[in-house]
Amino acid sequence: MNSVLKRWRKNYIRISIIIIGITLGILSISIGLSFFEDGINFSKEMSSGDSKVNESLIYSRGNNEDISMVLNNIALDLNKNYQVSIGSITYPMDRNVPLSDCPSIVPVIYSKTIKWKPNLIYGRYMSMEESLTDKKVAVIGYEVYKYFFKDQEFSSDMKLDIYGVEYSILGVVGRTKRYTPQNFQIEIPYKNYFSFYEEEPDLDNIPITVRGENDLDLEYLKENNLRLISKPVYENDIKIPLKLVMLIGGLILIVTIINESNLFSFWLLSIRKEIAIKKALGATNMMIIFDIFKEILTLSVVSIILALIFQYIICQKLSVMLSQYELNITFMNLLISIVLAITISIFSSIIPYKIIFSTNPCDELKK
Structure with missing residues (x-):
């Protein structure tokens, strides 16, 4: 040395x-x-994860059927292989803001096969068990949190009114300095969707999003009045x-x-x-x-x-x-x-x- x-x-x-x-x-x-x-x-944030399958389906409602029972059965069937979210209901934060710019409510059932989660800023994620219930809990995007709670420090007793029902806020996700889709989302357990189903823009055609690794069973989609939506092709910055x-x-x-x-x-x-x-x-x-x-x-x-x-x-x-x-x-x-x-x-x-x-x-x- x-x-x-x-x-x-x-x-x-x-x-x-x-x-x-x-x-x-x-x-x-x-x-x-x-x-x-x-x-x-x-x-990953822009595509909501890195799943092999990330598709949007449309359920076409039949005559005189119990929509909540049918959608519940379809959601649980799809959840065997996919993470499932139902509906396209927006949350009107401000009367002066067009609905296209409002946050979306995402009734979701998590899946064990999906490991990706959006960036957590405060609190915690919703558990898979909670997503299968009708508990009044929510994980909100950062822009939603900033609009309603402004400079307040996050706490576990915060609540958000969603169509007349109070939801406890479990956590806040997204990014604080840049845009991500998760900033403008409100995730809730999927069963709560049926309490404000009437707010859907089109009651006869309900969107369902699935994410997972297995290819979709086209025969199953056909048997259950589900239609696969073609993804738009566009270029952006x-x-x-x-x-x-x-x-x-x-x-x-x-x-x-x-x-x-x-x-x-x-x-x-x-x-x-x-x-x-x-x-x-x-x-x-x-x-x-x-x-x-x-x-x-x-x-x-x-x-x-x-x-x-x-x-x-x-x-x-x-x-x-x-x-x-x-x-x-x-x-x-x-x-x-x-x-x-x-x-x-x-x-x-x-x-x-x-x-x-x-x-x-x-x-x-x-x-």
């Missing part, structure tokens, strides 16, 4: 460049992963920021990997003479590899400690700016970036190793 420290003091400029480069590399990977994670979350976020994250990762590889190659090639002396004194290749690996590990540990300190400072000092973009630079991202940086450094050293070991010590010492 003394010889390592002595060499570091002798080459302090190179060592400083390497440590700074590795530290910045670790931080860059951590931030890049945050961009990737944010991009993936954004994509939402795809642009997602691609931009993914591009930024990808560029950060690529540049960092190249930087890490070059730094360690630069260091190994700069100590060729010291390695040649060791070989001339009888050191085996394995002994030299072990010494170099130990030195690389020491450099990495110093860089990791610095990266931990700098990430803490970044999260503290730039917390307001990061929250505006809802970027979450987590410790887990930093841990992954540390492992990735060390792995890159080890594998990127293979070519310099080969160059060094193929060099004749006599030729190197003559230089």
